[in-house]
Amino acid sequence: MSLSKQLYLIIAFIFFIIFSGNFLISVKNMKEYLELEATTKAQDTATSIGMSLRPLIKDKHDSEIESIIKAISNSGFYKEIRLEDADFTISSNDLMKASTDLDDLNWNIKKISLDPKFGRVEKIESDEVLNEQLLKLENDKEDIGLVESDNSQRFRYIPSETYKKGGVITFDFTATNGENKIIDTFANISLDKILIKENREVKFDYVPEWFIKLIPITLEEKFSEISNGWNTSAIIYVSPNPGEAYAKLFEQARNSIIYAVIAFILSMLLLFVFVQFLLRPLKTIEKLAKNIAKGQFGVIDPLPWTVEIKNVSIAMNDMSRKIEAMINKLTNNLANLSKKLSEDDLTGLSLKQTLETDIKQMFIKKENGYIFDIKIDNLFGYVKTHTNDEVDEYIRAFASILKKSGKETKAYRIFGSEFLLIAKNCDYEKAKKLASKLKMDFDLLGESLNLKEIAHIGGTPFNELGTINEMRHSANEAYEKAKLIGPNEFFVNDKSSLSRDMNAWRDLIIDIIEHKQFDIDFINDTYSLEDSEKLIMQEAFTNVKDKEGNPIAIGSFVSIAEKYEKIVDFDKAVIAKIINFIQINNVSHNICINLSLDSINDSDFIKWLEVEIQKNATIASKLIFSLSAYSVAKDIEKVKEFCNFIHGCNSKVIIKRFESKFISTEDLKEFNLDYIRLARDYTEEIHKEKSKIDFVESINELANLLNIKVCAEGVKSDKDYETIKELKLFASS
Numbered sequence: 255m256s257l258s259k260q261l262y263l264i265i266a267f268i269f270f271i272i273f274s275g276n277f278l279i280s281v282k283n284m285k286e287y288l289e290l291e292a293t294t295k296a297q298d299t300a301t302s303i304g305m306s307l308r309p310l311i312k313d314k315h316d317s318e319i320e321s322i323i324k325a326i327s328n329s330g331f332y333k334e335i336r337l338e339d340a341d342f343t344i345s346s347n348d349l350m351k352a353s354t355d356l357d358d359l360n361w362n363i364k365k366i367s368l369d370p371k372f373g374r375v376e377k378i379e380s381d382e383v384l385n386e387q388l389l390k391l392e393n394d395k396e397d398i399g400l401v402e403s404d405n406s407q408r409f410r411y412i413p414s415e416t417y418k419k420g421g422v423i424t425f426d427f428t429a430t431n432g433e434n435k436i437i438d439t440f441a442n443i444s445l446d447k448i449l450i451k452e453n454r455e456v457k458f459d460y461v462p463e464w465f466i467k468l469i470p471i472t473l474e475e476k477f478s479e480i481s482n483g484w485n486t487s488a489i490i491y492v493s494p495n496p497g498e499a500y501a502k503l504f505e506q507a508r509n510s511i512i513y514a515v516i517a518f519i520l521s522m523l524l525l526f527v528f529v530q531f532l533l534r535p536l537k538t539i540e541k542l543a544k545n546i547a548k549g550q551f552g553v554i555d556p557l558p559w560t561v562e563i564k565n566v567s568i569a570m571n572d573m574s575r576k577i578e579a580m581i582n583k584l585t586n587n588l589a590n591l592s593k594k595l596s597e598d599d600l601t602g603l604s605l606k607q608t609l610e611t612d613i614k615q616m617f618i619k620k621e622n623g624y625i626f627d628i629k630i631d632n633l634f635g636y637v638k639t640h641t642n643d644e645v646d647e648y649i650r651a652f653a654s655i656l657k658k659s660g661k662e663t664k665a666y667r668i669f670g671s672e673f674l675l676i677a678k679n680c681d682y683e684k685a686k687k688l689a690s691k692l693k694m695d696f697d698l699l700g701e702s703l704n705l706k707e708i709a710h711i712g713g714t715p716f717n718e719l720g721t722i723n724e725m726r727h728s729a730n731e732a733y734e735k736a737k738l739i740g741p742n743e744f745f746v747n748d749k750s751s752l753s754r755d756m757n758a759w760r761d762l763i764i765d766i767i768e769h770k771q772f773d774i775d776f777i778n779d780t781y782s783l784e785d786s787e788k789l790i791m792q793e794a795f796t797n798v799k800d801k802e803g804n805p806i807a808i809g810s811f812v813s814i815a816e817k818y819e820k821i822v823d824f825d826k827a828v829i830a831k832i833i834n835f836i837q838i839n840n841v842s843h844n845i846c847i848n849l850s851l852d853s854i855n856d857s858d859f860i861k862w863l864e865v866e867i868q869k870n871a872t873i874a875s876k877l878i879f880s881l882s883a884y885s886v887a888k889d890i891e892k893v894k895e896f897c898n899f900i901h902g903c904n905s906k907v908i909i910k911r912f913e914s915k916f917i918s919t920e921d922l923k924e925f926n927l928d929y930i931r932l933a934r935d936y937t938e939e940i941h942k943e944k945s946k947i948d949f950v951e952s953i954n955e956l957a958n959l960l961n962i963k964v965c966a967e968g969v970k971s972d973k974d975y976e977t978i979k980e981l982k983l984f985a986s987s
Contacts, residue, residue, distance in 0.1 A: 258529050265525055266518075273514045277507070281469065284506050285499075289471060292494035297476040299326065300492040303335070304478035311480045311487045314339060320450050323490075327452035334493040337450040339420075340479065340486045343378065344443060346407035349427055352441035356429060363407050364436070366427040373414040375425065377407065411445065420445040449488065454495060461497075461504045469503065471496045535563045539570055551578035581923070581956060598667040600646055601653035607935040609666040609674055611913055613722050614884040616678070617813060623678040623716045624685040624746070627729035628656070628692070630671035631707040648703065655695045660688060673709075674729070676716075682748045685713050689744035696742040710736040711744035724807075762800055763814045767824045773797040774831050776845070778987040780965055783979045790965075790985045791844035791878055791929075793910075794832050816852055825853040826862060833866065836873050846878045846908060851885045854896045867903040877905040878929065883916040890921055897926040910967070914953070923960060929984070930957060931965040937986075941973040951981050 303326060310316045319337065327335045346363045350356045368375050411423065426440045473494040480488045535558035545552055553571040558564050596608045604612075616623065630652060637645050653673075656665035662678045677688055689711045696708035712733025717725055728747060735745040766772060778793040798806045815821040832847055853859045867874050879900055886893045886909055897907045908929035909917065913936075922930075932950065940946045950964075957964045963984035969975050978986060 258533055261529055262522070262525065266522070269518055269521065273518075277510055277514070280510060281503065281507055284503055285469060285471060288499040288502055289473060292496070292499050293474050293476060296332065296473070296492040296494045297478075299332065300476045300478035300490050303490045303492070304480045307337070307480050307488070307490065308482075311482050314449055314488060323450050323452055327454060330454055331495055331498065332492055333454060333495045334475075334491070335450075335452045336448060336491040336493075338489045338491065339445075339447050339449050340489045341482075342411035342413065342420075342445050344375075344409045344411055344425070346409075348443060349409075349425055349441045350429065352425075352443050353427075353429075353439045355437055355439040361429040361431050361437075363409075364428045364430050366409060366425060368411075368423070368425060371414060372417055372423050374412050376410050376412065378410050413445075417445075419447040461500045465504055465507075466500060471499050471503070473499070532560065532563075535560065535567060539563075539567060542570055542574060551575070551581075577959060581959060598653075601650055601667055603653050603656070603665050603667040603673070605666065606668050607913070607933065609668070609676075610722055611884060611916065612664065612676060613725070614882075615887070616676075616716060617809065619888070620817070621678055621716070623662075623676060623680045624688075624713050625716060625725050625729045626675040626677070626685075626689065626692075627712040627714075627726065627733040628673045628675055628709050629733065630673075630709050633671035636705075651699060652708070655692065655699065659692060659695075663688070674726070682715070682746065685715075685746045686744075689713055689746055693742050693744055700742065707741040709742065711742075712736050713744065713746035715747060759810075759814050760818055762806075763811060764818065764820055766798060766811075767815065767820050767827065770827050770831075771798075772827075774828065774835065778846075778967065780985045780987040782985050783983055789843045791846050793846040793880070793987075794828065794848070796828055796848075812850060816850060819852075821850045821852045822856050822859050825849055826859065829863070829866065833870050833873065833877075836876060837870065841873075841876060844876050844878045844906065846880045846910075848880045848882075848910075851881070851888055851892075854881070855889065855892055860896075860899065864899075864903060867905060871904070874904040875906070878908050879905060880908045880910050883909050883912045883933070887916040890917075890924075894924055894926070901926055908965075912953075914949075922956070922962075927960075927962050929963045929965055931967050934968050937966045937969055937974055937978055939971070939974065941971070941977040947977065947981070950978065950983070954981055954983055 303323065306322055307319055310319050310322075323335050323337060326332070346361075347359055349363060349366070350359050350361055366375055366377070409425075413420070413423075417423065422442055422444050424440055424442050426438075428436060428438050430436050473496055475491055475493045477489050477491045479486045480490060535554070538554055538558075542552060542554060551574045553574055554567040555571075557567050596605055597603070598605055613625075615621075630649070633645075633649075636648060640648070653665065653667065656663075656673060656675055659665070659675065660677060662680070664676050666674045666676075668674055675692075677685065680688065692711055700706060700708045710733055712729050712731065712735065714725060714728035714732055717728070732745045732747050736743045739745060773796075775795045775797050776792040777795045780790045780792070782788040782790055796808055796811075798808065798811050800806055812821060812824075815824050829847060832845055835841070836845060867877070879896075881893060881896075900907050906928040907926070908931060909925075909927060910931040911933045912930040913933045917925075930953075932953070936946055936950055940950065954964045966978050966983055966986040969978060969986045975986065
């Protein structure tokens with residue numbers, strides 16, 4: 255996960271925690287405030303109603319009481335308003351009206367009683383009596399006007415637990431009149447504790463049900479006592495309506511969430527801008543790190559303003575400079591070592607490995623010319639009769655003649671007294687003139703050294719259909735013929751000495767490619783140097799034969815296929831066979847596939863290869879596409895594109911027969927390579943030659959810095975194997 259995403263998640267999480275905490279606290283405080291407000295309002299309303307009803311409470315059934323309560327209830331702020339009787343009082347008139355035995359109200363109650371199940375009853379002292387008693391206490395004859403005069407008797411009913419809320423109560427009493435008539439009778443009076451009750455439906459309008467269940471609001475019922483004189487006559491109860499509280503609470507919560515969402519979006523937008531600005535230097539650092547891995551050593555300038563990132567940038571700049579200096583040092587060492595390995599110390603002429611390299615280049619560029627085999631005659635005898643300095647001077651003088659032989663010629667010292675000379679763009683007539691000139695120079699050298707024979711010269715035309723060994727063999731045959739002619743003589747073969755007719759070659763090669771008449775062998779088994787049992791890769795080798803069953807040199811085959819533009823078809827056929835082989839045999843190691851430069855320059859081939867790899871994506875990582883170093887040197891930019899393309903397909907690239915002469919270390923840094931396989935000359939007899947050890951060690955260090963694995967080819971000697979193992983190369987065949 256990227257740093258920016260982590261920052262977004264962390265900030266979002268922190269924002270969520272802070273908002274959630276604030277939101278919960280806010281809702282809790284709002285809920286408590288609304289509960290307090292609603293109950294306080296209910297208490298105030300109960301007190302207000304009680305004050306309003308006090309003058310009317312003497313007659314608890316007064317219609318005006320109900321009107322007042324209904325008017326307040328209709329406001330909708332209260333769930334319930336209830337007036338309860340706190341003092342059950344019954345007048346004598348009520349008893350007489352309820353009795354079926356009394357015909358009028360001109361009776362007095364002498365005795366009254368109740369069944370204990372109903373409770374008990376007691377007579378209420380008249381307010382007139384209380385008034386008289388107060389007057390006596392004050393010695394005041396003036397009536398203080400406590401109550402108006404009322405001649406009826408009044409009784410207080412004190413209910414039992416069963417009849418606490420009222421009911422039909424049977425009162426037994428004895429009544430008398432002015433005629434001294436006495437009647438024992440009873441009266442059934444219905445008493446109800448709730449005098450008036452007004453309810454309003456609790457409505458929540460737009461408040462959702464889940465919100466109500468999630469946040470319960472508890473509102474207490476409030477009351478106020480209403481007194482009539484000295485006694486509490488009734489109690490008014492007021493229950494707040496939670497609908498209003500829920501509406502306010504929901505509105506508050508919704509507004510908080512909307513604000514939080516808007517604030518979060520704006521904050522994340524600002525954070526996005528800030529993070530992009532903050533992480534821009536990190537992207538620059540990442541780009542620099544990737545460039546360093548590719549061998550491109552830049553620096554970060556200007557430095558970021560953030561202290562921590564600035565310090566990292568400074569460290570990256572230092573690392574880039576140090577690695578660049580290290581690579582430059584290795585590059586210079588490699589250049590010096592390569593020159594030392596490729597040039598003869600005594601004569602300054604190129605050595606055998608350089609000869610093979612130059613001939614390969616001529617193959618690639620399809621150049622023509624002549625190859626001359628030249629050997630100093632009887633150098634061993636000269637060494638016996640002369641000092642070392644004289645011998646060295648003799649060899650240097652001989653080499654000087656070869657160096658000055660022409661602008662398009664190049665001389666090589668193969669071994670001791672054996673030399674080769676390549677003359678480019680040279681036909682048969684020019685070759686004879688060149689050989690004749692060399693003969694004259696050798697004659698002059700012989701006269702100065704008092705020697706009859708200096709050297710013989712054998713020349714053969716460059717054969718684009720042959721191999722290096724075939725051409726050297728042909729030149730050697732010409733050399734042997736020159737020896738038969740006379741001292742310092744020469745013999746030059748002409749084109750008629752080529753072994754095959756070009757038309758025949760063309761027909762044969764085309765027929766083989768079109769009918770896929772070739773086999774695939776696997777050679778150069780390459781094993782890890784850390785684990786000798788671990789097979790890293792094998793190289794696919796195309797086995798081609800002519801109609802007589804004789805093997806055809808693959809170099810000649812490829813050269814002709816390129817000449818007649820059939821090499822792309824050949825590479826396609828080879829790749830198809832190899833992919834099929836890997837699929838059928840479930841190969842676990844990598845397979846190295848050789849490609850020609852013509853193929854990677856062909857856009858149709860690249861498209862075809864991409865489709866084939868995608869169709870066989872499961873084995874893509876096992877395919878290593880191989881290019882020879884001298885092929886790469888011909889079109890470096892195109893090879894860079896091809897390397898990037900192959901890595902995009904999840905496959906790998908190797909450069910085989912790597913020589914610093916073909917690919918400089920500067921160019922090596924530009925390639926996105928997985929492997930390089932050193933030319934065999936670099937590791938052959940390496941345990942004996944310090945210069946080779948230094949070269950291989952330097953190239954391996956450079957490759958490690960560039961994340962490239964270095965392999966050795968065809969190591970036969972145990973001592974050589976131990977040497978490259980000590981140098982920590984990756985693998986060897």
